[in-house]
Amino acid sequence: MDRDLKFTIITEGQKQGIALTCRKYGISRTLYYRWLQRYKSFGISGLDDIKKNFTPVNKTKTEVESTILNLIRKHPNYGPREIKYLLEKIDHHISESAVYNVMKRNNLTTRSKRIRFSNKRQKNITTDLPDFNSIKSGEGWLFWTTFCGCFEGIGPVYEYTIFDFKSRIACTRLYSSLSMEIFEDILTAVAIPVAQHLNLDAKHLCFLQDNKIMDKKNDSFINKIYEILQSHGLEIDIHLLKEQDSCNTLDMIKKHREDYTHGCLSYLMPFVHSGTSFKDLKIGLQKYIRNYNIHQQQDYDGVLYSPIGYHVKAIDSEMVLPLWAYIEREY
Template sequence: MDKQLKFEIIIEGQKYGVTATCKKHNISRTLYYRWLKRYKTHGIEGLGKIEKNFTPVNKTKPEIVSTILNLIKKHPKFGPREIKYFLEEIGYDISESAVYNVMNRNNLTRRAKRLKFANKSEKKANRNYPDFERIKSGECWLCWTTFCGEFEALGSIYAYTIFDYKSKIACTRLYNQLSMKNFEDILTGLAIPVAQSLGAECKHLCFFDNDIIEKQKGSLLSYTTVQHFGYDINVHMLKESDDLTEANELRKEYTHQCLSFLMPLIYKGVSFNKLKIDLQSYIRDYNIKNKLSYNGEFYSPVEYHAKSTNAEVILPLWAYIERQY
């Protein structure tokens, strides 16, 4: 099977579901995720014929080890086999024995040890801020909610945003209601996959205490589940009374850009689903094409991240397709 066909199958799986796509093309889910992993690592060229090199079982990549440990934090009752299944779902082709080896090296083969490990991993939101002057691209994400308005045909519209403080890479989705679960949705369904594709490692997740989401029932502390998706993240609450000029300006400027794009479409009468899809295209162009100023030099947010981290950026699938959520 040639690389172009493999790429088309990958795209189809992202649009219509992996299980249905694999059944249609008579391939296994394991093979599909193997292709997906090769695409994420090497781009379309990685889907062609490659020479297989032997990799010792004790050479599990650091990012896979980190993912395994964070899956254990979320699912401490699961053993190597169950963790292997989770890894397959997110595109890692790794054996059950390799998962066990990681557990063994970290003294987590016993269920009681894993439960203790998971309980120790919980962190509480705090008001100590990250050092904004020293953080690197991809390390600190600002989170906020914007009320776009109440509309007869569309109902209430809220824009949820996760925004990298340094690179200005943004992830935004629209919802009809206020809920911290929507932040978890955008984080795990969009922001973290994007960060993994760009080799970014988030260390700080910052909410604003004047955000409308904070007026809802439910504690921000429940949001510490973010630690279980591949990163060890500190959750912060930014107080309105503190001097956070740069963070507030970034929030204000980006929100203005989004509203300037959305409002004409809303008043034009587009459906809510169409509005969400159009916003995806807008945010993608913002991240990849839109030139912003960084100390007098102009780059797109993705270009700036690549330059500042010396990363070889291979655009992931979100750069090519629209996805319902």
């Protein structure tokens, strides 16, 4: 069953009743709720047929590959054997052939290519993971979009979110389309003002790879983002994270995204199906995000904080939120 039909069944169930809808389409309530939960966690894309990714057992882990590339930047004259020895010093024990395979995947098998790679300006997108284990609250931002669906009387609804990995402070807005200009809007009108008032010292901006508004080859977009960041005094590295890879950090990022999206869509669904306007839907989500950031308690290593409460504790600050954090503003 394709995702459009699944979405039709979900929305019809919210309006007409789940039991009646399940009988109409000949599906079980268990299957309906399974689709509903996946929709709430991932948006429309959660209704696609699940495809299991195959990862070769001998493929080097993403975090180790990132370490190898960083060593190549520092030592471009070294070949696979020398890099292997450096890895052993920091307790990464992989074969020389595995190091060579990383070089081959990244087109770094010759000394001249490694030197160019080492000298290359970092004003581009990298697939290297930031060291999320060592970053502080406010330093590692994630960006994603979620297609919520196309609703009667509202039209298409897309959720744009900029999310701090450590504190889980979130900036989210709803829009009716996907575009680079809208990303610039949420960055400059929401995320950067929030960062300035809450002392979020951003050092990394990470795009999840399923993001539809950017192409890693789109240099004009990348340069535009750097210009915006630098005009606000921010020196930020941009990363494109490969969601099909698996490591502890990426699994945690996916879990943050899933939990947060589930909360947003669970809140929005009753309003969507009650026939509210897009304007009121956007204002309603603002209220939810405000409550989420300021009041919603979450577990941080066994201690409960709100996202802003955690950040205030982490940076040892007595900050006072600006007035605009409490008022409803159109956008």
